[in-house]
Each structure stands twice: as structure tokens, then as C-alpha cells.
Amino acid sequence: MILDLMLSDEQELVQDSTGGFLADRLPLERLREEANWQADAEILVWDELTELGLFGLGVEESRGGIGMSLAEEVIVAQALGEQLVSPLVLATMVAAHLGDAGEYAAGRRASFATPVRRGKYGERIEVHLLDSKASEDIVLLLPDRAMLFDRSALADLTPVATMDETVGFERATLDHAAARLSVEGSRLFEQAELLISSCLAGIAQQACNMAVAYAGMREQFGQPIGAFQAVKHSCAEMARRAEAALCQTRLATAQSLADTPDSSAIACARLLAGDGAIENAKANIQVHGGMGFTFEANAHLLLKRAHLLVSLNGNRAQLLQRIIGEEE
Amino acid sequence: MILDLMLSDEQELVQDSTGGFLADRLPLERLREEANWQADAEILVWDELTELGLFGLGVEESRGGIGMSLAEEVIVAQALGEQLVSPLVLATMVAAHLGDAGEYAAGRRASFATPVRRGKYGERIEVHLLDSKASEDIVLLLPDRAMLFDRSALADLTPVATMDETVGFERATLDHAAARLSVEGSRLFEQAELLISSCLAGIAQQACNMAVAYAGMREQFGQPIGAFQAVKHSCAEMARRAEAALCQTRLATAQSLADTPDSSAIACARLLAGDGAIENAKANIQVHGGMGFTFEANAHLLLKRAHLLVSLNGNRAQLLQRIIGEEE
């Protein structure tokens, strides 16, 4: 099957408008201020996000959506990744496919719940909630089932401190039976996998951009450090990993659009994007030297968020099994 | 337990005398000539090898040996690895522990048999024989049993062409019942593991030396290529891998000498030395550029022999299990 992985003119428009808006209103740098953590900055511009049409973008017009496709949502997700926008936005995009798109387009918010522990899940699941304090709904995606809960269905709610302090975390328990909506099948799970992959591809790209900018400016031993092969080659590998993540995500998306979704290809995208984001975030810290190790620079933000998104909704060992099609 | 991993004065003497002899009489370069392949060069100097005391070096004097220890054999094995000496020599060193050391010291030869296929072994095993055409005995080492066969016990003998053309390969079948000697337990298997690790550490070191020599001499873009960070850092990683292989092999050897052999530490040595040898051999080819890809240079010899020794007597998945002590 021959796919065009470049963007169409329309898709470029989506990329430019969303990317431009986010770079302007929710730039990565906002996270230097604690006041903007835990989706506070996103909530302030939520009306504008709804006006951009993010929620319901790929949902049919007949179901209250904008009537574009998964491709456009994947493009938006990459821009969200590049600016480390709160998972609240992505979760609401997913919820619009599960629940009533019109409500989300009108301002209703949903947050991700993700299982705290690995392994098989029973009817009652301990979950982490991400940036859920201002959301009405909770989305839980399992490989074979997608569920939507009212916030009130949460039991045992306790806040926890985690490695990525820019995202609000809570622990809670969810009971399958309490779901407002529950859809069987893997379709929504796999679509979300592609959106998360695209977010991670965005982080991988952002790490590369940040490293290249720093390497071109910072001087050591009498020349910009980017002139040294060790740094230059590290940047080249970052570019390769970002490209691999982007291309595989787009390819798996285009396959899904052509109504031939490939579960293995989607798992490949998730693995490549996750590894690309984490490896690039680490390499970016390394390029930044001592500065990269501080809380004052932006490099650490990419690493922490990459780990968070990699852990969302599954684990690496399961991914590897899905890639070779040997699920237990 | 505090171990001295440097060599004692006596051990240095063994290193210098064996290393010097091999560099002089069986230098790696001999393999440029087909006439020296398949142990032909070794057989020509076999008398001198016996005079050096290689066969029975670590066997008690009361059993017809020289009365030194495993430490000295490990030192010899590294020198064998550095010059890619035929596995015939190592096999005969091992056989001297299993059979009558006096006979091997007097010129009898033994070759390794190694299982052709992975997995569990039955009573009849299909094996590869390495450089066996001029040997009287065959050594087969299994994790729980060491066996010595007369050459006449081999069935279905057929020569095969393999990737490492400098070593003679045959396929044959061996029946447990036909063994002249069979010793239960893992002691000899583990001692051989350390000798093979040391051989591989020698290959890792030789690859590093070869790359450094070439990088200091070959010029590109107006300076020796070793001045470029990409090449210099590759050499530094080669030095690190060679050191890791050497140190872990010596540490596991010293533990064995102190009568506290550690199966996991030995498996670690085997893994590190195998990976070190293969990775360094690859990096050496890369440093040599186009020249490294030719049959005319020596770089490819290290790679092929490294793969051969890595595959000897086991496989990576088993090794990994032994390291974490979770054998099935």
C-alpha cells in the first residue's frame, strides 16, 4: 500500500494553526512557573482550545464533531507534545470519540485514568488520574475496552507526588460497573495509542530542536559545541530517532485511515516514539551539560513527561508482544 | 572479598613468555595465508607449545601437570585470543584436566565438539567439531557434564563450510555411551567458560589495539582519523569494553581460585567478553573503513572468530538465565 506521509495542504493548515496557537499561548517555557503546572495554564485558554476545534476534530459531523479525521488529530497531538501541553487536552480529545462530542466541544473536560500496576486487570482497578482536578469525566482505556466515568465514580481519591511535578497526580479506584459508557473492542485504544505516539514524537522532535539550538550557541574550547563530532553526531542520532517516530506514527495512522489498521504497526509506533522521546530527552540533557541537569533549564521537563506518556495505558513488555503478534 | 586483579610477578612471566612466543611464532597475520588455516600453523609448532607447558599448566603435579593454577591458564587463554590461535590449543588445555595430563603434555591433541543446535540435549547429540583433523580426542562440555571421546567414536562425519574459514569444521554425531570418560558436575564446564571468556577478552583487546594503531596512522581530511572525536570516542568505548571483559574474567577466576566460584559471575564474564569481542570487532571494522571490509585486512578475522567462540558450548539466552540465577 503506497501512502503519502507528507501533509496535505489542509493538514498543513491544521499543523500551522494549532502549532502556532500553542507556541504562542502555551509555550513549553510556561512550565518554568509553578503557577502554570497541573493544567492551570490550559484551563485559562480552554475556550480558545475549543474554538480551535480540538475536541471532536476527527468525529463525524453527524455525531457533533468537526468531521475531519484521525490524521488531523495526530497532527494536533504532535504539537501538544512539542509544548508539553497537559494530558487533559489529549484525554478530552479521546473522550469526544467515546461520549458526546458536542458537550466536549462546548467546554466539558475529561482526564485520563491509567492503571497504577502492571499485569492483568480485574473489575476494580487502582488508577492514577492525570490533571483531573478540573475535569468532569474520566477516560480509562484498556486494550479491549474503552470506558468513560463521571468524576463522582472515583473511590479512595488521594493526591500523590510524582516525578513529573508539572502534572497533577491522584490515586483512585475505579469499578467497571460504575462506568457511564463502556465500549468493547480495541479501536479507541489503538487510536489513543497513535495520539500518544504522536505526542511522544513531538517530544522527541522538541528535544532535538532544543539540543541543536543550544549546541549552535554554547561555546567551549573556543568553538560552538555543535562543531564537535561528539555533539554533532548525538544531534544527528536525535534527528534520526525523531524521524523514525514521526514516520512510523504517520504510517500507522494512514493505514488506519485506509481502513486497514495494523495492530503491530501501531505498537511499533508506540515503541519507537517512546524510545525516541526518552533517548532524545536524555541526549538533550547531555548536550546541555551542567545546565541540562538543573531545574532552571527546560531539558528535564521533556524527560519527565516522556516517561509519563510512555507509561500511559500499558507497558513495554506488552508492546513487544503486540509487535510480533504473540499476545498471551 | 578483596581480590588483586593485577598479575603477580610470576603471572607476568607466564604472560610475557606465552604472549611473546605466540606473537613471534603464531602471529595473527599468519591467517592471511590459507596454508596456515585450520590449525596447520599450530600443528607445526606443537612441540614448542608443549615445551611451554601449556597442556596441564593448571593441573596438579601429582596428576602429571605443571602445578600452576587456573589463573595462569586464563592468562594463556587471553594471549591465544589475541593471536586467534586455533581452538585446538584451548581444547587440549581443557582435555588435560579431564584426561591424562601427561599424555597431552607429551603431544596428544584434543578438539572441541559443540552442539549444533540449541535447546535441551538428549543422549545422542549432533555436534560441530573444530579443527579436529589432527586430534586424537574430542572434548564435549555440557553445563552438567564433561566428556572425552576417542576420535573413532564420531559417527556421520561430514565437513562443512562455515563463516570462519580459518577454522576447520565438521558435523558429526556423538553418543553419551561412547564416551571414554564422563565427569558429572559443572566444574570443568565453568573453568572452560573462564578460558573462553579470556580468549574473547583477548580478541576485544586486540580489536582495540588494531583500531588505535590504524586510527593513529591513517589520514583523512588532513589529519589522522584518530583525531576525530567519532573515531576517538569509538576507540575509548572499545577500551572500556575490553577492560570490562578482562576485569570480570579475572575477578570470576580469582573467586574460583579462592574456592568460592560464583556461577553468576562466570556467566557475567562470558556475556561481557562475548559482547566486548563482537562489538569491538565490529567497531574495528568501522574504524578501518573500506579496508576493514576486505578479506585482505585482518579486521574481519577477529569478528568471525569472536562469533565462533561466543557460540561455543551454549547460547545467550541460557547465559542471561544463569546471570540472574533463574535457570529452568
Next chain:
Amino acid sequence: MRLLETPDDTDFRHSAREWLDANVPREKRPHDGWEQREFDLTWQKRQYEAGWAGISWPTEYDGKGLPLVRQAIWHEEYARAGAPQIGAMFIGLSHAGPTLIVKGSEEHKQRYLPAILKGEEVWCQGFSEPGAGSDLASLTTSGRIEDDHLVVNGSKIWTTYGPVADLQELLIRTSSEKPRHKGLSWVICDLRSEGVSIRPIKAMSGYTHFCQIHYDDVRIPIENVVGDIDGGWSVAMATLGFERGTGTIGHQMELSRWMDQLVRMARELPGPCGEERAIDNGEVAGQLARLKADVAALQAMTSMAIARNMRQEVPGAEGNLVALQFGELVRRVHGFAFELAGNEAFERDGPWGDWPYEYLDGFKWGIGGGTLEIRRNTIGERLLGLPKGRS
């Protein structure tokens, strides 16, 4: 991000598949020498005669003039059918041909392009030199203008298929006064000319695909220069762009076939720790999955390169990303056979067939067409805009 294939394209795909299934040679491709050349040329001729050669090349020169999508479909079906690698045709079809199409004169195109498609002539490259390796700007093989000829002296090395080639894309220094990369010319050299001598070089795989070539007052007509005299650098960059971009698509498709075979064998062979199937060993399964993801990425990156090429005439530096991904992966895939099968995979012509050969041969991808180190430099400087070092 969309499906490109139209229903018409899919019809084309089906015809290609049908023809390939019926015509792909089933005999084993010889490992080297004149036998191999004959095999490759015969197979090219058969494709040409059936109308499958030069699918996206201009019709004026015997190509089919179809869009790149069709060419890409052909590559997919070609790999799917297990067709042999294009081998000796590689430089002609993927390197010299595309270069002549964008940079050659009308006469060049008329004279050389149809002969490539018809499988009449084998081309080889002539860029690297013994002293220069990856440093093209320091080439010293010289071409002195005498009347209407260039008189060439010097030496080229690592010339793949050189021992069996008819023609060569030769990069030589035609001006020694100009700055390093401004005095080069790209010229077509007939290897049957007087003064050309060829020394085959054996590769680590044990076979002979390449050679060193000496030029001793070799006279080449001036009209064989492609582009301008002293303007060879930009022609060479175009050539390398084709190599880096979609030029190796065939090899990549092949790698993906090897990968599939690896997964199949892991389902058939017993496991390393006594499992019934190797794939039931978690370590094996994990490694396979990682490899498979990287092979998938390679194909996706190639799709992206094709999409980019449809929008630009001469490929940019992005192709180096594909080459970088390919360079180490090919060894990792073939090398995994040893972990799966151990000594059995060592045997040449044993149950694992060509695996040990492919593993060893795969080392060329770390070196050929500029080492991986040079590719990383190029990505850093041309794609990311990092400064050149003082060295």
C-alpha cells in the same frame, strides 16, 4: 498523511504481482563474477521486454513515464515476490541513470539510458580513492584537457561491481587551482578504454564484488563530461542524494523480507532454553520485536523519502536519515540468526542458507557511500545547520 494508491494503481499492482509471480527467476543468484553479471543482465532484459523497466523514467529514453507511486508499487511487489536483488544493475538504475536524467545532455540520455533499461550495460561508481576515502573534496585522480579529450591519471577504489562493469561514473579533478571541491568534474568513463587496469578486491564475505581501478593516461572524450567542467561537485551531490534517498529501497524491502523470515524461523525452531518454539523464549521474542520495530521504521522513513521526492527534483540531505537507520540495522537483523540458531547459522549453504553471507556482506552499509560517521556529519551540518568544526 493519506493513502496514495488509486484504484488504477491497484490494478497496476495486480498486473505487476501476476507477472512477477510467473517470471521471477527461481534459480539461485551466483555470488560473484561474470556469472552473476549475466544473471543480473538477463533478469533486467526480461523485465524490460515485458514492459516493467524504468517505470518512472521518461518515455523518450525507453522508460514508462509513470508516476513515482507506480515505481514504489513495483518495488513493493518486487520484494514481496522474492525477486533477486538488482545487483550489477544498481548503479545504472539507481545512481547514474537518475543523475543523467536530471544533469545529462540530450546525447547522454539517448546514448546511455535505454542501454541501462535493456540490461545491455553495467555501470559502476568511481568516487572513492585510496587516499581520500570519504573525503570527496580531496580527490586527486586528475583529468588534463588535451584537445577534445580528458587525459585521466590516478586510482579509484571500493568500486562495487567494478570487475564486471562497462561504464563508470568517474569523479576527477580537472582544476588544481580552484578550491578543493570546485575543481572536480563528473565524467562517463568507458572501462574498456586503453590505460584502465582493474584489480579485484575480495570482501570479508569471501566474495569479490569490488575492485581498485588504475588510470594510466586514459583518454575520455570531452563530451562525456556531465554538467560543467569543474562543476562535478553538484552533480556528485545529486548522485549521492539518489543513493541516500530511495536508491536503496530495494535493499530495504529485502531486509524486511529477511526480518519476516527471522520471525518465521523463531516460530519453527526450538528455543534456546528448551522451549518448544524459540519465540516462546521471552528474550528472543523481545529482541525480535525491537528489530521488527526498527525495520518498520526504516520502511516508514523510506515512504517519507518517497513522498518528499515527489515534491522535489533532486533529493536533499534527509536521505541520510534513512541511510543511518539502515546502516546498523542490517547487521543487527542478520546477526540475530546466530542468537537464534548458534553454530548452525554459521554454516555456509547449511539450513540457514545465505544468512552468514548476508551478515558479512551487510558491513558494507556502514562504509559504502560515505561511512556512517560522514552521514552523521552531513545530517548535523546540512540538515540541522550545526557549524563545521575547525578540523
Next chain:
Amino acid sequence: MRLLETPDDTDFRHSAREWLDANVPREKRPHDGWEQREFDLTWQKRQYEAGWAGISWPTEYDGKGLPLVRQAIWHEEYARAGAPQIGAMFIGLSHAGPTLIVKGSEEHKQRYLPAILKGEEVWCQGFSEPGAGSDLASLTTSGRIEDDHLVVNGSKIWTTYGPVADLQELLIRTSSEKPRHKGLSWVICDLRSEGVSIRPIKAMSGYTHFCQIHYDDVRIPIENVVGDIDGGWSVAMATLGFERGTGTIGHQMELSRWMDQLVRMARELPGPCGEERAIDNGEVAGQLARLKADVAALQAMTSMAIARNMRQEVPGAEGNLVALQFGELVRRVHGFAFELAGNEAFERDGPWGDWPYEYLDGFKWGIGGGTLEIRRNTIGERLLGLPKGRS
């Protein structure tokens, strides 16, 4: 290659074990600040009073004067007992102390060494600068000689434990005419001096261990210079040698404890694909084994470094091999917790305790004491004898 431990050594080991088991503080070590300093000093004092401080330091300066073997045994038992990292004592015990022992004057040793062992003073390093980073030869913080003082101006950065330190090993430029690395001096700076100002810097882990220090006409007595004026380069190289060699042995032992804990948790936690125990998942088991082998190698390489140090006074460049092995491994080990436990390992003070903190904090090993890139340069040039580049 032999066992070094004599029966007497083993007796020493048993006494050490007994004391440590009874005395290791069981309360949690604070993450930063003055509380942490107090914790570290108190623990050092307790070791000193019981006769376990400065095991291989000279007896004249309150050390125990025992052979290095005993020091190594102490490190092993210290790690085995789960004793806290030496933290704020690190520079004093592993850096400044050893440097003073080989390069300091009699007065230096009398004044400073006992105070380190007694846990009375905290030292910090002062090599890196905002503009210079890893490039020590380009330091610009200056010391101008006025009468019997050096007057220091400039700034240092990345000073670990700087916010809570009393003394600093300060590398400054005392001559601007001499070649880059020939005009430096190594001098002891009292951080309570007038003109010193300290700006704490928060690390990516969220805690504050290091700082930037500004010097504004800070007057340091000339007798605080260690080695010769303008001879600081060789003193600094000795200092870095200690850091690279056995200086980080404590951290390495600790890493090996974390590794053991990882294996233990893999035996206790359920597996990622529904297995009863995580270690029954082949992918997890394989990754653990690889990590364990690399941790084993790190310990073996450290043993080799100790053996080398017993034969030489000032450590050579080989220590960089240990540092290189350590640099990335520490992140890989701590990072594996996320693969084992996913989001649960994210929680600070959750069931995985300090794992996320250790993971983030581990990034310092890729940067501190010269980045890994600089270490690779040093190995290439000083150990392997490769030429310096023109840049």
C-alpha cells in the same frame, strides 16, 4: 590475579560488619539543605569516634594508616550494611583529602585532614565555571597576588554541596601570560570569607545540592596555595584522578545494592504480561541480566583500579574507564524501575521510595567531573595515545 584478603583482614571485616550493623543510622537521610549536612557530619563523627574514619590515611593526621585492602573491605561492608552515602563528606574524604595527602604542605595536612575525619568541616569543589564547563584550561576566575594574599574575582558553578560547605578546593588563574593550563593555581578557599556569595541551584530532581559562587575581591592567604603558584594544573589532575579512580567506589557499591533490590522486586512483583512474578517475563529477565552483568563489570573494574592504585601514588587515566562504565549504567539501572513497575515507580515516597529521585539525580554522573565526552577524549588521548584534533 589472587585473593588479597588475609585472615587478619577477615577479622577486620568481621569487626567492621559488627559495628556497622549496630551503628548504621536507620532514619532516612534528608534530601538536601542544612539538615542533610548535619546528618552527614554526625554520621562521620560517629565513625571517627569508633575508629573507622580515614582507614588508609596517615596516622599523623588522625588516620588509621592501614593498607588500602582494609579501606576496600570497609567500603564493601559499608555498602553491604546499607549505610548512607557519604554525601557532604565526599569532596573532603575522596577529593581534597587525598589531594592534600600527596600534594599539601605539612601545615595543610595538620590543619585540614583531622577536621575532615572528625566530621567538623565540609569541603566542596571549585573547578567548573559558567563559561568554561569541562574546559578547565580556559578558566577565568583570577587570583591577583597582593602582598601575602591572593585577591580572587570571578565565579564558579555546579559546586556540589556548595550551599552547605565550609571550605573549597578552588582552581584559579594566577598568571594570564603563561599558556592556558600553565597559569593556574589550586588554592584552599574559606567560604566564610568576605566577598563570597552563594546562589543555590535546584537540580532536576527538585532538590538543591549545588550552587554558583561569586568571588568579589575575596582575600585568601598565600599559604593556602597547594603545590606551586601557577602549578595548579598538575594538582587538579591528581584531584580528578582520585575522583575517577576509587573516589566513587562508595557510589558504585550503592549502585550494586540498588541492582540487587531490582532483582528482588522482580521476584516479588507481578509480571508485565500477567505473570505471577515479573522475573518470569523473559524480556524483564533478559534486561535484568544485562544490567547485572554491567554492574558486575563496574565492580570488577573498580577492583582493578584499586589494585593499580596500590602500585602507584597518583592514579592514572585508567580511572576514566570506570567512570565511563558508571556514567550511563546508573541511569539504566534506576530507569529500569519504570519498566518493572510503570506509574507506580513514578510516585515520590510511594512503594518504590527513592527510586525516582535516584534516577533523576543519576544524570549528574554523565556531566559531573567532566562530561562523558571529555572522559572519552581523555581515554583516547592519554590512555590510547591518539592524536589531539586540531579543534
